[in-house]
Each structure stands twice: as C-alpha cells, then as structure tokens.
Amino acid sequence: MYTDIAKDHFAHPRNAGVMPDAQGEGSQENPACGDLLKVFIKVNGGRIADIRFQAFGCSATIASGSMITEMAKGKSLSEALAISDQSVSEALGGLPPNKRHCSTLAAETLHQAIEDYRKKL
Numbered sequence: 036m037y038t039d040i041a042k043d044h045f046a047h048p049r050n051a052g053v054m055p056d057a058q059g060e061g062s063q064e065n066p067a068c069g070d071l072l073k074v075f076i077k078v079n080g081g082r083i084a085d086i087r088f089q090a091f092g093c094s095a096t097i098a099s100g101s102m103i104t105e106m107a108k109g110k111s112l113s114e115a116l117a118i119s120d121q122s123v124s125e126a127l128g129g130l131p132p133n134k135r136h137c138s139t140l141a142a143e144t145l146h147q148a149i150e151d152y153r154k155k156l
C-alpha cells in the first residue's frame with residue numbers, strides 16, 4: 036500500500052508548520068475529499084530559501100506535502116515549478132491509485148505559492 040518512504044514522511048513530516056513572514060503562500064483544498072494543504076515560501080537570489088507546509092487531511096497528503104518541501108528547497112523558481120504530481124509520487128516510491136490526487140494537491144499548492152510570490156514582486 037504505502038512505501039516505507041511515504042510512511043516515514045507521514046510519521047516524521049519535514050518542514051511542517053506555519054511561516055508568519057512568508058513571501059509567497061499557497062492554499063488549496065480538494066473539494067472532493069476536503070483535504071487542505073498550505074505551502075509557505077521564502078525566496079533568496081531566485082531560489083527557494085525556506086519552505087514550510089501545513090496539511091489537514093490524509094496521510095498521503097501529509098507525506099506529499101513533506102516530500103515536496105524537500106524537493107523544492109534550494110531550487111530556482113522555474114525548477115520548483117517543474118516539480119509535478121508525478122515526480123512527487125515517484126519520490127515517495129509511488130502512491131496507491133486512489134491517493135494520486137494527494138500528490139496533485141501538493142504540486143498545485145507549491146505552484147500557487149510561487150505564483151503568489153511573483154505577484155507580490
């Protein structure tokens with residue numbers, strides 16, 4: 036069902052929490068299941084210098100949020116925008132088919148945080 040990588044990210048989420056002084060913020064809810072994800076970023080020199088996430092939902096959403104923060108940290112904004120739901124799922128060793136939309140939620144929320152940052156420039 037879940038891989039050891041996914042279980043580890045669920046049990047020990049990386050970069051979890053709020054970021055009151057975030058420069059960009061994304062907040063997405065999946066209307067079908069009600070899962071909510073928030074992503075906060077700080078940018079320095081065109082790269083994601085710091086990132087946090089908050090998840091209110093299933094274990095796959097928590098694992099996807101945790102994984103995407105690790106994948107995005109240190110990346111340029113264009114590199115971070117290229118992180119897809121597929122790459123999050125693959126990094127977790129694969130998600131069950133009925134949980135693939137959790138990685139989609141993570142990718143869309145990260146992309147929204149980057150767009151929010153760009154709008155504020």
Ligand code: FES
Nearest residue numbers: 068070093096137
């Ligand atoms: Fe819907 Fe996780 S069950 S996003």
